[in-house]
Amino acid sequence: MTDRALYAPAPSAGIERQPTDWTSAAMQRRIRRRYGAERRFKLLGLLAILASVAVLLFLLATMIGNGARGFTQTEIRLPVNAASIGNAAPAALQKITNDAAIAAFGDDGEKLISEGAWLAVRNAAAERRAGDIWVPASVDIDLAAKSDASAAAEAAYARMQAAGNVRTSFNTTFLTGSDATDPSLVGIWGAVKGSLLTMLVTLLLAFPIGVCSAIYLEEYAPRNRWTDLIEVSINNLAAVPSIIFGLLGLAVFLNFLGMPRSAPLVGGLTLALMTMPVIVIAGRNAIKAVPPSIRDAALGIGASRVQVVFHHVLPLALPGIMTGTIIGMSRALGETAPALMIGMRAFIAAPPGGVDDPATLLPVQIFLWSDEVSRGFVEKTSAAIIVLLVVLLAMNALAIYLRNKFERSW
Amino acid sequence: MNGFAIFILVIGLGLVAWVSARVKAARFVAAGGTRPHSLPTYHGVYVAMWTILPAMIFLIVWSLVVPGLVTQSVVADPLAATLPHEPLERLAMLAEARALAEGSLAAAFNPLAAQLAPLYERAQNHYDMAGLALALILAFAGGAYAYSRLKPDFRARTRVERVTMIALLVASLIAIVTTIGIVASLLFESLRFFAMVSPIDFLFGLKWSPQDTLVAGEDNGFGMVPLFWGTIFIGAIIAMIVAIPLGLMSAIYLTQYARPAVRRWMKPILEVLAGVPTVVYGYFAALTVAPAIRDAAVAIGISSASTESALAAGVVMGVMIIPFVSSMADDSIAAVPASMRDGSLAMGATQSETIRKVLLPAALPGVVGGVLLAVSRAIGETMIVVMAAGLAANLTANPFASVTTVTTQIVQMLTGDQEFDSPKTLAAFALGLVLFVVTLLLNIVALRVVKKYREAYD
Numbered sequence: 052m053t054d055r056a057l058y059a060p061a062p063s064a065g066i067e068r069q070p071t072d073w074t075s076a077a078m079q080r081r082i083r084r085r086y087g088a089e090r091r092f093k094l095l096g097l098l099a100i101l102a103s104v105a106v107l108l109f110l111l112a113t114m115i116g117n118g119a120r121g122f123t124q125t126e127i128r129l130p131v132n133a134a135s136i137g138n139a140a141p142a143a144l145q146k147i148t149n150d151a152a153i154a155a156f157g158d159d160g161e162k163l164i165s166e167g168a169w170l171a172v173r174n175a176a177a178e179r180r181a182g183d184i185w186v187p188a189s190v191d192i193d194l195a196a197k198s199d200a201s202a203a204a205e206a207a208y209a210r211m212q213a214a215g216n217v218r219t220s221f222n223t224t225f226l227t228g229s230d231a232t233d234p235s236l237v238g239i240w241g242a243v244k245g246s247l248l249t250m251l252v253t254l255l256l257a258f259p260i261g262v263c264s265a266i267y268l269e270e271y272a273p274r275n276r277w278t279d280l281i282e283v284s285i286n287n288l289a290a291v292p293s294i295i296f297g298l299l300g301l302a303v304f305l306n307f308l309g310m311p312r313s314a315p316l317v318g319g320l321t322l323a324l325m326t327m328p329v330i331v332i333a334g335r336n337a338i339k340a341v342p343p344s345i346r347d348a349a350l351g352i353g354a355s356r357v358q359v360v361f362h363h364v365l366p367l368a369l370p371g372i373m374t375g376t377i378i379g380m381s382r383a384l385g386e387t388a389p390a391l392m393i394g395m396r397a398f399i400a401a402p403p404g405g406v407d408d409p410a411t412l413l414p415v416q417i418f419l420w421s422d423e424v425s426r427g428f429v430e431k432t433s434a435a436i437i438v439l440l441v442v443l444l445a446m447n448a449l450a451i452y453l454r455n456k457f458e459r460s461w
Numbered sequence: 462m463n464g465f466a467i468f469i470l471v472i473g474l475g476l477v478a479w480v481s482a483r484v485k486a487a488r489f490v491a492a493g494g495t496r497p498h499s500l501p502t503y504h505g506v507y508v509a510m511w512t513i514l515p516a517m518i519f520l521i522v523w524s525l526v527v528p529g530l531v532t533q534s535v536v537a538d539p540l541a542a543t544l545p546h547e548p549l550e551r552l553a554m555l556a557e558a559r560a561l562a563e564g565s566l567a568a569a570f571n572p573l574a575a576q577l578a579p580l581y582e583r584a585q586n587h588y589d590m591a592g593l594a595l596a597l598i599l600a601f602a603g604g605a606y607a608y609s610r611l612k613p614d615f616r617a618r619t620r621v622e623r624v625t626m627i628a629l630l631v632a633s634l635i636a637i638v639t640t641i642g643i644v645a646s647l648l649f650e651s652l653r654f655f656a657m658v659s660p661i662d663f664l665f666g667l668k669w670s671p672q673d674t675l676v677a678g679e680d681n682g683f684g685m686v687p688l689f690w691g692t693i694f695i696g697a698i699i700a701m702i703v704a705i706p707l708g709l710m711s712a713i714y715l716t717q718y719a720r721p722a723v724r725r726w727m728k729p730i731l732e733v734l735a736g737v738p739t740v741v742y743g744y745f746a747a748l749t750v751a752p753a754i755r756d757a758a759v760a761i762g763i764s765s766a767s768t769e770s771a772l773a774a775g776v777v778m779g780v781m782i783i784p785f786v787s788s789m790a791d792d793s794i795a796a797v798p799a800s801m802r803d804g805s806l807a808m809g810a811t812q813s814e815t816i817r818k819v820l821l822p823a824a825l826p827g828v829v830g831g832v833l834l835a836v837s838r839a840i841g842e843t844m845i846v847v848m849a850a851g852l853a854a855n856l857t858a859n860p861f862a863s864v865t866t867v868t869t870q871i872v873q874m875l876t877g878d879q880e881f882d883s884p885k886t887l888a889a890f891a892l893g894l895v896l897f898v899v900t901l902l903l904n905i906v907a908l909r910v911v912k913k914y915r916e917a918y919d
Contacts, residue, residue: 085814088814089813093714096711096713110741110745113745114741271626284637290900290901291841291897291900292868292897294872295647298875303646327639387740391872414740421740421744433744436741436744440737
């Protein structure tokens, strides 16, 4: 039976229309079909959102699963009498360490310990510690301890484990070191410091300029062609791909102004240009939300227009501006492409000393490690990602907290 | 004395000026007589401004001229007569001497540079001291001038506010300057590129395999059509096939069906997807998604599947775009007048019928605008494609094959060791220009669509 037939007047009814017979089998079937479609549609919606959340959880689980191991380090007990070494040159220390490893673990003992094992020996020697020293294991042994490695490494690990010569400890080098060629020696502090310096430059430039710009556009700007031009530029800048800002930084800051390559100063300038529109837009919305009665009241008791804004409107809009700034900064912190353009992808083995020293950023460091062939870098990359995500999550949580605490409805 | 110390010194002088002017202005009040026009603070700020601003402006200008002056005085020295005349060598020698003098270079390669270094140091010190002295004189002169003008009827507030307004205006002009900077730098480098490679070949050429040295009259492999196709394929087709259904359905579920408690929790979780840095998505795509997709493709009999498949990059990019599409759809569905929805429900339509036949058609322009914005974001996205998509410029519609994108090639060409003038580096700027223009057009069209639609209901 077609839909039309259901509504058509019954032949015997004459002028009067029969009310729809909801209990008829055809109508019931129709209603069931419609309710079925309703349930399916709702289920689809639920599935869509669950799928999105599932991908997020899967991503986080992958990173944590791979990365948690990056925070630990397998160590090997090395029988060296550090107290008797004294102050030796690095080369001599390396030889002592390697000889001890060969003496303890056979001919390829040297390959079981990390290239940086002599650093642990040096520290022990400086403290005149007696007895055995725990030194970091080589990448292969580390992998054998954590997941799977070559048969030789697995066998060597099993042998040492049986003898009680290995242990797993927290990897402090990862939090205090810088980039290195050996995955057992890498750390993120250099990249974190580079990111901090860059963000400092970004904040110092983007925040005042963004706020001033927002105040001008929202409170003082006359409605004319120039103001429109400024607004259009800001809205466009907010949508320009980040890599274009990198090209701008490369062409203007590096090639035209001759600023130092790879420096946090240049990175900060580039990211500031990118973050500023975000702050301006957030700032304008926050200023717009302050009710006109506040301005009228202040003007009414004789405040000048500048006083109205700086004494009354700005303090009330500040929580909103702060929220927008934190969100903009968290975006800048995760940004990689512009930094690549201005040469921040170099191998830098020491933390930067200032804003004009070559540096790398945490996301760039992640990118560089992800390109490494050595399998030992997989867990380090994921561990660095965990650190980055925790920082970003904390920043966003702070923004949400600020918004909830200070948000006011008028 | 370095620049930062001088900066602090001038700021300190400004503070001193502020305090002393305040004290003087406070005395006007205590002395009685005419009621001062401005509060003491404004007098303080006025004098501080006169102390700081001229000195700062001078220091900025000075720091721009000094390197030239220093080099000039070094070259004027008789010792410099032995400098090579070849301009490049000469510059390199001078740069080395400068690095030695600044201590950023530990030892000299050339003995001549080592000889010139002390000269550099002396000249630099000389000009630094002169700059410091001049800055201090300017600070004191400005401060003294402003201090002498303070009177009870002096309109300090008006002047301070005028400077404040100028500062605000200048801050808002920076957006225009940035835009001009972007356009100018992209245009300038692109024009140099188009002087070597014809724009027609670049825009419509079908082969992308850029050569370092250009051969006139031959195809030099600067045809960007494969790149453009790769970008559209990953960013506008595969990513949108993932993002539009998921984003739209999530928005519908959250706005129309979910209980408020669910909505309050799910919305921020969805937003987290947008907050994850793109480098993390790129790593996820390269490490997990791409091998899985390859294995799946091989399992179903596509043996040519690449580990750098377009599908992997596109799917992950689509996931990244979901919250973006979802929030745009959310906004435009919320903007549909409640009366339309209520009318439909009152006629006996089920909720899904109302959504599909009333809300979505009414919200369509907004959704389309949102999708266009999402596309513009997807094609400008860099890290996911750099890490997960390939470098081979294939003109293929096979999602398991490797394609490359505009952003991937920009990164590729600018992070090598090429000279800055090589056609490859300049081509990166030309690609950047195309990317900029396309995203700009997409944004303009999207905003037009959204705006037009809003006017219809307000």
